[in-house]
Amino acid sequence: MHSWITISLGDPRPLYLQVIEQVKRRVAVGDLPPGAELPSIRELAAGLKVSVITIKRAYLELERDGVIATRQGKGSVVADKPGLQASIQEGELRDHLKQAVSLGLLLGKSKTDMQRRIAEIYEQTQKVANEKRT
């Protein structure tokens, strides 16, 4: 069960975020269907060799985001919500865009500047993807 999550210390982001991201990814692609049981906090911590507090925090945020539901004394399961997969995918996309926008703001770029860039990169990436297909 734990083999699909990998924690990398080389990744500068907090560990709990890595766990959250990977759980969301699995739910988004359907590996973890609604109602699927998740390992207990301590089990997962031991399995991944990360601190219990990391998993606790990850589970807490996953619950807050509606991705998982914790039943009293019975552990956690993937939330049984229609459209969960889609909303996670949307969430991921928004996160990435938010990062890009934050950096842009930091570097002093305006909204039109950003929009221009996004359009440019979109076309470039689409072109490369099309070339790969042919």
Added chain:
Amino acid sequence: MNLQAIRILFLKDLFLSRRPLFAYFVAGMAASALVCVPNTTLTFIGFILVVTVAIAAGIHLIGTLMLSEFTDQTRLFVMSLPISLLDYSIGKISVVLTTYLIPWTSMFACLVIATYVLGKPGNVVVLPAIFLFLLCGFMLQLMTAVISESVGWTICVMVAGNVGLNVFMMKLFANAEVAATIKSDVLSWPLVILQIISVELLIIALALVAAFLFQTRQRDLV
């Protein structure tokens, strides 16, 4: 004070020192046997060997059982076990003393027998004085090892003891009363011997108490 722990520690050290203990016991018996041979030169050599075995056994056992705990860092391992410093001290001092007394007592007994076998019963009076002197030296080494935790200092005390022993024996045999007793056929204990023995026993007791008190007064176990 945990008797169970002390017993376990005692047996552990006894086991760890089994090889030197056996070696010294056997060497001691061999040297004592040599003393029994009715040849003055061989008896003399045998006697020197007995003294050598006693001194070597002392320093070796103190080295193996006490000093090596510092140099080999096994002390940290032992002190992490559920034993108090008191348990450790009692166990350690008693096992070092016991392992020394095994060859010491057997040689002492053999030499007493030797004086009768060789037909020189008068010599028996010097044996307690000499053997207790050796035991004194050992106790002082033990005390030094406990207090200084240093191989260097312990060896100094050993060397001093060795030199002291030779001087002591020289003066002992030169003493008129003693010389007379040795030659006679009647066994009588000269006062000077009794005085010497009392002083030696006192030193042994004091050294033992000093070593024990110092060990148990430590606030840090390592």
Added chain:
Amino acid sequence: MKKELDSSTATELAASMEGVSKSYKHFKLRSIDFSLEKGTVAGLIGPNGAGKSTTMRILMGLVQPDEGTVSALGKSISSSEASSKQDIGYFSDDMRLYKPESIGWHMQFVRSLYPSWDDGYAAQLLDRFGLIAHQIVKGLSHGQRVKAMLLLILARRPKLLILDEPTNGLDPVAKHEILTELMRIVEDDSRTILYSSHNTQDVEQISDSITFIDRGRVIASSNRDEFVERWKRIRIHAPDGWKTPSMEGLRLESSHRNLHVLSLSNFHEQVPNQLQQSGIVIEAVESMTLEEIFVSSVMRGREEIQS
């Protein structure tokens, strides 16, 4: 003596130290306050000579502090008491076993002193660590020796483990084997681990809380993710004659002409604006690794003492 159960938060402590000080000829441990929550893994990171070993020895009752109180597993700890050591497992990198004897002999010896020794588990550990009972200690490699010593501790299932640099000098495979075994212990929420290293990688992943220690003082205490979130490295371009503003938590790490690298220990979203107001251009805001955070914390701590 401080009560272990803090009535306001009801967090049970596996161990605590209050105002603990110890003086040696060339080193002083100064007024250490430290608490260890039950069921957690706590990491203690410090450079060599920082006082990690002394702190852990005091916690174990091997060294008596000059001042302060120490308690572990609900009992007051002092060097004259042996009973607390029954449920505490202590490992130190400079501990040694008896070279001429075998691992099996040591197992028998330790077993005779601990009623909690589990033969089955001990056999499992021998297997997991790749050790053989009749191997003589003298012939063991460093990694095997460490694993043998840990086996002797783990097999009796202590409630509190105090491990002083257990992964020091180990190859990655041995480290993996040991961490896996330690994490199995974590599954039991009544058992606690305190684990030190001079190296952040060994500690950061599995520790619920991380404490930095340097020159006998506690420098900082938090958990890995919080450290990584609060600390940022900021690369800036500043005009000539610019001086580091006295902002709390801000420190100049390095400079090259007009390019400066700053570290900030309490980053929040307004900071870039505040800095830009002092007339500089921010080139980048980056995350710092725990190791970098550790080094910066230590440097700050030392500068604080000097000023």
